[in-house]
Amino acid sequence: MLSYNEVNEYFSLVQPKLINQNELLIDMSVNFGNTNMITKNGRIVGVLKFTESAKALANEELYHTTTFWLKDSPQTVVFDKKVCWLYKANNRDCVWEKSLDFESIEELEGYIVDNQKCVVLDALYMYINSYRAYERLFLISQPTVYMAKYLEAKEIIDNNVVEDSTLKYPFTTGYADVVGISLQEAAKKIMFKYETRNAFLAESENFRIRITNDVKKCKTLDEVLEVYNNFLSQKDRYGYL
Amino acid sequence: MKNAIYYRCYDIFSNPNVYNSIPGGERFSDVFRVFGKNITFVDRSETIKTPIKVHLLDNMKLPKMESFSKTFEEVCDERANSLYKQAKETNRKIVILYSGGIDSSAILCSFIRTRTDEELRNDFIVLMSDYSCQENPNFTNNFVFKKFQCHSSFRNRYFLGNNDYLVVSGENADQLFGSQLNDTFGSFHGYDFLFKDLKSNEGSVISWFGKSIGDQARGEVIYRTLSKITDNAPIDIDNIYKFFWWINFTTKWQSVYVRLLSISHNVDKIRLEQNYTTFYSPKDFQLWCMNNPNEIVPTDKFSNKLTAKQYIYSVTKDSSYNKKLKFGSLSKLFLQKKLPLSLALDGDTLTEVDILNSDYYEYQNDFLEEK
Numbered sequence: 001m002l003s004y005n006e007v008n009e010y011f012s013l014v015q016p017k018l019i020n021q022n023e024l025l026i027d028m029s030v031n032f033g034n035t036n037m038i039t040k041n042g043r044i045v046g047v048l049k050f051t052e053s054a055k056a057l058a059n060e061e062l063y064h065t066t067t068f069w070l071k072d073s074p075q076t077v078v079f080d081k082k083v084c085w086l087y088k089a090n091n092r093d094c095v096w097e098k099s100l101d102f103e104s105i106e107e108l109e110g111y112i113v114d115n116q117k118c119v120v121l122d123a124l125y126m127y128i129n130s131y132r133a134y135e136r137l138f139l140i141s142q143p144t145v146y147m148a149k150y151l152e153a154k155e156i157i158d159n160n161v162v163e164d165s166t167l168k169y170p171f172t173t174g175y176a177d178v179v180g181i182s183l184q185e186a187a188k189k190i191m192f193k194y195e196t197r198n199a200f201l202a203e204s205e206n207f208r209i210r211i212t213n214d215v216k217k218c219k220t221l222d223e224v225l226e227v228y229n230n231f232l233s234q235k236d237r238y239g240y241l
Numbered sequence: 242m243k244n245a246i247y248y249r250c251y252d253i254f255s256n257p258n259v260y261n262s263i264p265g266g267e268r269f270s271d272v273f274r275v276f277g278k279n280i281t282f283v284d285r286s287e288t289i290k291t292p293i294k295v296h297l298l299d300n301m302k303l304p305k306m307e308s309f310s311k312t313f314e315e316v317c318d319e320r321a322n323s324l325y326k327q328a329k330e331t332n333r334k335i336v337i338l339y340s341g342g343i344d345s346s347a348i349l350c351s352f353i354r355t356r357t358d359e360e361l362r363n364d365f366i367v368l369m370s371d372y373s374c375q376e377n378p379n380f381t382n383n384f385v386f387k388k389f390q391c392h393s394s395f396r397n398r399y400f401l402g403n404n405d406y407l408v409v410s411g412e413n414a415d416q417l418f419g420s421q422l423n424d425t426f427g428s429f430h431g432y433d434f435l436f437k438d439l440k441s442n443e444g445s446v447i448s449w450f451g452k453s454i455g456d457q458a459r460g461e462v463i464y465r466t467l468s469k470i471t472d473n474a475p476i477d478i479d480n481i482y483k484f485f486w487w488i489n490f491t492t493k494w495q496s497v498y499v500r501l502l503s504i505s506h507n508v509d510k511i512r513l514e515q516n517y518t519t520f521y522s523p524k525d526f527q528l529w530c531m532n533n534p535n536e537i538v539p540t541d542k543f544s545n546k547l548t549a550k551q552y553i554y555s556v557t558k559d560s561s562y563n564k565k566l567k568f569g570s571l572s573k574l575f576l577q578k579k580l581p582l583s584l585a586l587d588g589d590t591l592t593e594v595d596i597l598n599s600d601y602y603e604y605q606n607d608f609l610e611e612k
Contacts, residue, residue: 185386192391196371199395233251 002102010105011083014112017221019228020082020119038118039063042089044096045111046118047081050129053121056212062114085111109221116224121215124231128204145171146194153190156183243585244296247499248596251278252582253293259597265292265608271463272608275453276422276488281496288473289466289607293596296586300514300522301495306475309528313536313548314555316525321351324409324518328364333407333516336400338501339369339385341376344411347549348520349385350556361388366406370394379559402507404516412497413521417530418537418546420489423482432541435482446481466607476531482538490530498522503580508591 002010015021036054038046040062048054051066058064080086088099102108152169155161164173164183176186211231218224253259253266254273260266269292272282283295285303311319328335337352339345352361367389374381385391400406415421426449427435434445443464451460471478471487478487498519502511511517530537539545554560583596594601 181382188391189386192369192386192393193371196393196395199393203395 002100002104002108004100006105007100007102007108010108011112014109014221017225018082018112018119019116019123019225035066037065038114039065039089040111040114042091043099043111044084044087045114046122047084048118048122050122050125052208053118053125053212057114057117057121057216085115113218113221113224116221117215117218120224120228121212123228124211124215125208127231128208131204132201146197149175149190150194153187153194156187157191160184161187242600243587243592243594245294245583245585245594245596245601246296246298246495246591247281247503248293248295248583249503249580250280250282253597254278263292263597263602264604265606265610268459268462268610269606269608271454271459272467274455275450275460275463276493279500280493281500282492283495284470284492285494286470286473286491288470290603290605292603292606292608294601294603295495298495298498298513298586301498303491303494304524304527304531306531307528309525309532311525311529313529314552316523316529317347317351317552318355319525320520320523321348321355324407324520325352325356325360325364328407331407331515333405334364334366336366336368336406336408337389338394338397338408338410339367339373340411341369341373341381342411343546343549343553344414344521345373346377346380346553347414348409348411349380349389350553351520353384353388353556358388362390365389366400367391368394368397368400379561380553380557384557397501398504398506401502401505401517402510404510404512406516408517410501410517410519411521412501412519413494413526414546414549416490416494416497417521417526418486418549419482419539420485422485422489426481426485435485436480436538439479439481439484442481446484469607476534480538483534486534486537490527494522499584502591503584508581508584508593511591512589513591 036048036051037044038048038054038057045062046054046057048057054064086098086100087096088101089095090097102111149171152172156164156169156172161169162182162184167173169183172186172190173183175190176183179186181189211227214227215224218227250273253263254270255278257267257270260270263269269282273280276282281295282291283297283301284291285297285301287297287303324335335352337345337348339349349367352365356364367385369381369385369391370393373394401408423435426446429449430445434442439446447461447464448457449460450464451457454460454463467488470491471484474487474491476487478484502508502517505511536548539547581593583594584591585594585596586592
């Protein structure tokens with residue numbers, strides 16, 4: 001078992017490298033709402049914003065949970081998110097309490113690496129979220145509208161329909177009338193917008209899969225940091241020609 | 242040793258751990274502080290030598306100055322006809338990368354002028370984005386959507402290197418008409434300052450270089466080195482605008498021709514000038530601007546690329562376009578792709594090479610520190 005001093009000494013060495021070193025304390029009280037957690041051997045490894053990032057990291061060792069262990073009467077449990085892996089479940093009282101019981105430096109290092117994987121993946125997913133942000137605030141049923149338009153437009157193009165005398169295609173015909181273009185042009189525009197939107201989402205989804213795999217493969221803290229720092233510099237490298 | 246034709250400056254000359262091991266690398270890194278980090282600096286006038294050996298492609302060499310009387314309009318029309326003939330003979334469709342900007346709009350206009358509607362519909366594909374539509378809505382709605390098959394520009398990288406298509410981009414146009422630095426310098430000093438005599442206002446240019454680098458002495462060194470290129474120009478570089486233009490024209494030409502290729506899904510299947518080209522790279526365009534340097538110099542910031550805008554007007558009859566300002570139209574197109582550090586030619590095939598090895602270092606270059 002590591003001594004208190006050994007734990008602190010190791011932590012002071014790695015602390016400057018931690019990606020979330022400047023984060024504030026977070027209040028994990030019952031009023032906080034649903035939160036995704038990754039735990040390992042009864043110890044919190046990470047607290048994540050996104051269900052997808054937590055699910056991606058979960059495996060035979062890392063357990064994904066969205067509930068907190070609390071006593072019957074709710075109580076405030078205040079965590080330092082930077083070091084949430086210092087908290088272990090107290091089964092007797094159903095609360096999380098600070099625990100510096102680590103068998104070895106390797107075990108401690110493992111928790112820190114897993115924690116930083118959570119932090120990095122969450123940060124990268126946040127980036128994807130902001131990239132997809134223009135999709136977030138839809139009018140009611142707008143996604144259904146877009147899909148209906150696409151299906152109509154596809155049929156119009158595939159069957160070379162040039163006139164809609166019975167309003168079989170209310171979205172496309174209506175769009176053509178409003179904008180003052182032909183049915184075929186309207187269908188072409190709708191197909192283009194659909195393709196662009198899909199391609200946009202596909203880019204972000206394929207990126208999500210790639211970086212998730214990159215983060216999951218990491219075995220050391222330096223590898224996790226490299227994934228994160230590479231990402232930060234990539235926009236500068238490739239984003240502007 | 243394979244001939245390197247492109248490298249990613251950002252990963253080499255913005256990292257002291259890398260460039261300090263290259264002879265002249267530290268001083269050369271100042272060039273990118275002035276000109277930006279997205280270029281591969283190659284002097285095709287062959288006046289100065291850079292720390293990394295980059296092979297100059299035959300079709301990228303600076304043409305010898307000769308008299309040239311064709312108009313921009315004639316050169317564009319001939320280029321469109323020549324590309325269409327090439328595509329037909331090789332059984333390929335032409336794919337045009339349309340950003341919505343002036344350069345790619347002019348390309349589409351050249352084909353609208355020279356081809357029938359049926360040919361435009363059947364033999365062309367336009368790749369574009371929502372930004373393309375926003376940058377030039379009138380032209381996009383009234384001509385592009387009506388006449389061409391349009392698809393999302395996210396598919397660019399699968400068309401590049403696909404042998405069923407001849408991909409045509411609008412790169413090299415900026416180098417014909419000026420330089421982004423003209424806009425940056427103009428914003429700093431006032432646009433009119435660009436047209437002042439170079440020699441008597443050299444101090445201001447040197448000072449601006451110094452400001453970009455963060456060191457006046459180093460700024461002057463870079464200016465003097467680059468001045469060797471302008472001093473060797475076959476035309477009179479009399480004002481500041483032409484100074485920046487000529488540097489851009491001679492040193493960024495090959496960089497912009499090849500930089501798009503690294504995003505391709507099939508880099509090894511790209512065949513330069515067979516399934517990929519830029520519309521504005523042929524010798525005729527270069528001779529046109531070398532013989533008409535005063536035509537490329539704008540009178541104000543709205544008249545940049547006026548000749549190209551007038552060409553577009555011949556198709557669209559939209560005079561409001563003449564006042565169009567340039568917007569960067571390529572950003573956010575490439576999201577987080579792992580790109581090769583450098584590209585080289587192995588015969589006809591593009592391949593990645595490790596450019597950070599001494600085989601590619603030019604030990605006698607113009608950026609070495611004086612002893």
